[in-house]
Amino acid sequence: MTILTLDGFKGPKYKALANRIEQAVQNGELRPGDRLPTHRQLAEDLGITVGTVTRAYAEAERRRLVEARVGSGTFIRGNRLPSHMFQVSDSTVDNGIDLGFSVALELDQAEQLKHSLAKLQDSSILPHLLRYQSEFGLSHHREAGQQWLEKTGLGRFEQDDLFVTLGGQHGFFVALLALLQPGDGLACEGLTYPGLVGAATQQNLRLMPLQFDREGMLPEALETQCLRSPPRALYLMTRMHNPTGGAMSAERIDQLAFLCRQYRIMVVEDDVQGCLGDVENPSFSLRHPDITVTIASLSKALCGGLHVGFLRAPEPWVAAVGAAFRATCWMAIPLTTEIACQWLDNGYADRLMATQRAELAWRQNAVSERLSAIGLEHSFGGFNIWINLPPPWRAVNLVQHAEQHNIRIKPAEVFAAGQYAAPQAVRLCIGGRVQRETLMSAVATLTQLLSGSDYTREYCTDI
Numbered sequence: 001m002t003i004l005t006l007d008g009f010k011g012p013k014y015k016a017l018a019n020r021i022e023q024a025v026q027n028g029e030l031r032p033g034d035r036l037p038t039h040r041q042l043a044e045d046l047g048i049t050v051g052t053v054t055r056a057y058a059e060a061e062r063r064r065l066v067e068a069r070v071g072s073g074t075f076i077r078g079n080r081l082p083s084h085m086f087q088v089s090d091s092t093v094d095n096g097i098d099l100g101f102s103v104a105l106e107l108d109q110a111e112q113l114k115h116s117l118a119k120l121q122d123s124s125i126l127p128h129l130l131r132y133q134s135e136f137g138l139s140h141h142r143e144a145g146q147q148w149l150e151k152t153g154l155g156r157f158e159q160d161d162l163f164v165t166l167g168g169q170h171g172f173f174v175a176l177l178a179l180l181q182p183g184d185g186l187a188c189e190g191l192t193y194p195g196l197v198g199a200a201t202q203q204n205l206r207l208m209p210l211q212f213d214r215e216g217m218l219p220e221a222l223e224t225q226c227l228r229s230p231p232r233a234l235y236l237m238t239r240m241h242n243p244t245g246g247a248m249s250a251e252r253i254d255q256l257a258f259l260c261r262q263y264r265i266m267v268v269e270d271d272v273q274g275c276l277g278d279v280e281n282p283s284f285s286l287r288h289p290d291i292t293v294t295i296a297s298l299s300k301a302l303c304g305g306l307h308v309g310f311l312r313a314p315e316p317w318v319a320a321v322g323a324a325f326r327a328t329c330w331m332a333i334p335l336t337t338e339i340a341c342q343w344l345d346n347g348y349a350d351r352l353m354a355t356q357r358a359e360l361a362w363r364q365n366a367v368s369e370r371l372s373a374i375g376l377e378h379s380f381g382g383f384n385i386w387i388n389l390p391p392p393w394r395a396v397n398l399v400q401h402a403e404q405h406n407i408r409i410k411p412a413e414v415f416a417a418g419q420y421a422a423p424q425a426v427r428l429c430i431g432g433r434v435q436r437e438t439l440m441s442a443v444a445t446l447t448q449l450l451s452g453s454d455y456t457r458e459y460c461t462d463i
């Protein structure tokens with residue numbers, strides 16, 4: 001028996017069937033990877049023609065609900081992004097002017113690494129760095145994590161509730177594994193961090209992209225979702241939304257938390273970028289620690305290559321997080337964690353953060369001035385500058401145009417969760433290895449493109 005019926009659906013049969021597929025995807029009856037009945041089988045079951053089923057499946061494919069695989073059938077699509085859109089390439093290969101990823105500024109980290117490695121040579125910690133450790137990490141690493149969370153404004157937590165992770169992505173992957181089961185709903189802002197979409201897809205979670213504004217997820221959108229089908233968890237970047245740079249007010253946090261308590265929803269707060277914003281900004285972790293799993297990382301504050309992060313869970317969830325942790329990688333890498341903790345300890349991290357903040361402020365101002373000069377609506381936070389494109393520009397076309405000039409940026413589509421309609425906007429990042437002069441000349445190229453008429457001639461005349 002198929003769950004695909006036409007009962008209660010009006011209009012042309014093929015549309016009614018496509019609507020039913022959409023409904024079944026939205027409410028979780030059909031999940032990514034599920035195979036739909038063959039055209040013939042479904043036609044027989046529903047008493048309609050094979051042609052109608054073919055048309056319905058084509059319509060569902062057009063809506064990006066299903067994908068037809070030659071020789072194997074029609075399947076419900078995952079939330080997978082085209083992989084080339086969000087894949088980091090080999091850093092030893094020249095990738096042009098890469099403004100596509102939000103990464104720490106390359107300053108004197110390599111020099112500092114030299115000192116740290118030299119210092120390690122005579123350290124009594126060396127044998128321990130070569131041994132297996134518990135999933136929580138070595139105690140002095142956890143202590144450094146505890147101090148980091150406190151210093152960056154997330155709160156003071158028990159060390160027993162804290163894990164050292166392999167960066168932020170690993171942190172929230174493990175949190176989701178611990179909190180949710182396959183098929184559970186995970187609500188997020190309609191535009192979100194693409195790594196979240198990847199993690200949700202791998203774990204067969206039902207992403208529920210919700211409307212948001214400069215202060216993040218709208219409480220009314222969450223409430224409407226809860227009345228239909230409450231999510232099991234929320235994923236939020238409270239203090240620095242990637243890609244738009246927004247931050248939540250205390251009032252917004254409390255409104256969302258109220259609903260979370262009412263519907264028993266846990267929060268996964270991703271503060272990977274938040275540490276570079278204002279540490280006085282309110283957070284879920286500080287205001288509602290009992291319903292929040294905190295994800296922090298040193299990737300943006302120090303560098304991506306050490307890939308060290310911290311996860312803090314409310315006590316009742318610690319055992320489940322520990323089990324999920326052991327099932328993924330057993331433990332974070334003691335050697336890289338030792339180096340990162342040395343930097344937290346010896347003051348280098350503070351200096352690096354201060355230098356980054358100053359440089360980012362300069363870059364944000366300089367880029368913002370150029371964008372404002374041609375009237376471009378934009379917002380920013382940390383490494384990210386989000387630009388709304390004036391008509392008739394489409395984001396993918398600007399990305400293509402920029403590529404012809406050897407400049408890499410990301411279209412809004414990359415950040416769209418599930419079927420959330422991406423606006424015509426792009427994100428460009430001002431961190432990484434790109435020097436001021438190169439950045440500003442890339443921005444000049446982009447603003448020239450956006451204020452020129454080439455686009456209209458090239459793209460709008462052959463429609």
Ligand SMILES: Cc1ncc(COP(=O)(O)O)c(C=O)c1O
Pocket residue numbers: 102166167168169170193195237242270272273297298299300304307308309
């Ligand atoms: C919001 C957000 N979360 C998580 C990550 C991944 O963190 P990490 O690089 O520490 O794994 C990133 C990286 O850009 C991010 O922007």
